[in-house]
Amino acid sequence: MSTSTALIPSGVPGLDDVLKGGLRSGHLYFIEGSPGTGKTTFGLQFLLEGVRRGERCLLITLAESPAEVAVIADSHGWSIDGLQMRDLVSSEEMHSTALFDLTEIALDERVQTALAEMDDLKPQRLVLDTLAALRVYSDQSSFFRRHIELFRSKAVELGTTLLVTDEASGPVELHPRSLAWGIIRMEQRLNDYGPGRRWLWLPKLRGQPYVGGFHDMRIETGGLSVFPRLEADRSCSQSPNGLISSGSAELDALLGGGLERGTSVGVIGPPGCGKSTLVSSFAMAAAERGERVALYAFDESLTTFRKRALSQGLAIDSALASDLLKLRQINPGQVAPGELACELVAEVDHYKTQIIIIDSLNGYLQAMPNDPSISLQVHDLLSYLSAQGALTLITLAQPSPWNRQEGIAVDLSYLTDTVIAQRYFEAAGAIRYALSVMKKRYGDHERTIREYKIGTGGVIVGEPLSEFRGVLTGLPEYLGEDKPLL
Structure with missing residues (x-):
């Protein structure tokens, strides 16, 4: 199978079922979400899956230092041995010149440094965490987009599957989503009480079928898990x-x-x-x-x-x-x-x-x-x-x-x-129980109402209440002879 058509496992339980196979090798994906939705955890799971498979994997950090990444990995019980990391958080700032604005130079410096790392290692998997940290160096959409195009071109050239984490906020023009082969959006909602609910969905995925809609998600010790929405078909x-x-x-x-x-x-x-x-x-x-x-x-x-x-x-x-x-x-x-x-x-x-x-x-x-x-x-x-x-x-x-x-x-x-109805009714100064089948799509059933009680062996069902009228009202009228019920 060629690199362009191969699907590689994401490393996230359940996500490959949503993707119907995995991520397409050699393409750019955006992992979007607000802070705390699990983007960095997602990226680490993707990279460590590659390490387990003997692949060359690189993490370029723009928001967290390698020490902070190690703490995140340790909290999940993961070893990051074999994972290459490049820290651009503490890169030295370039000096301002008369021709270029400081921020434009800083953006170009960081992008070129990252591209050099890609040329040097030729990673099969790469995570850039996070695009929001690069966006602060440019307020010009065309200038920023050109630099992201450099990442995509390099990934295609090297056959690298590139995941870029990003926040789904800020000006739309500074989100070059059209460059991505696929977008995975991660979200969370806090309830009035108890833990919040997490889910993900795919706003975009080229070249392969996938399960649409929202998919519940959980983050706990051991990483992120996805629970695919059940498809009716x-x-x-x-x-x-x-x-x-x-x-x-x-x-x-x-x-x-x-x-x-x-x-x-x-x-x-x-x-x-x-x-x-x-x-x-x-x-x-x-x-x-x-x-x-x-x-x-x-x-x-x-x-x-x-x-x-x-x-x-x-x-x-x-x-x-x-x-x-x-x-x-x-x-x-x-x-x-x-x-x-x-x-x-x-x-x-x-x-x-x-x-x-x-x-x-x-x-x-x-x-x-x-x-x-x-x-x-x-x-x-x-x-x-x-x-x-x-x-x-x-x-x-x-x-x-x-x-x-x-x-x-x-x-x-x-x-x-099928619907089975249970109810109370009053008879002779006592609370009794009645049972009936209100509906059954397949096959016939009795239309009677039977009394039942709970005893040794579970539910004990009696004969039909044929001598009562109005059992469904809860206040029936007894029309038969005076004899004991159940």
């Missing part, structure tokens, strides 16, 4: 047929035999009506059959989940020990939705997980506050999981009798193939 697999049993004959009858593989199920109801217990019953029944289940808990700790399961007589410890059940507690303030989506995709792609449980959607959506694309993101995720043959169960808490505030604005009927 990736969902091209054929879903396997077959029903999945809940482990309860009565519940299966209500569902028309069970739940289809490759579909999504929404379980709705007010707090305390047993939504988590219901999906746990599906999880334990699947684990007993030898199928792998992954449950992501947003609303309670794993300790609480385990204690509840043990109190109901569910063999949760044996399922965990066999690795057929994976429990993952999610803090929505710490995990971006793109990060979670990538983890769920890995569950079905790499671990062949048959059942995914999200408990609850309320918690998942807290990771996307004020995001108008919430429904689209969740829809794309469910579509992908369904196409891979996974059954996805999602719980959604609704307003309760003591909390009439408006719930989360998301249409679960649009998002899921």
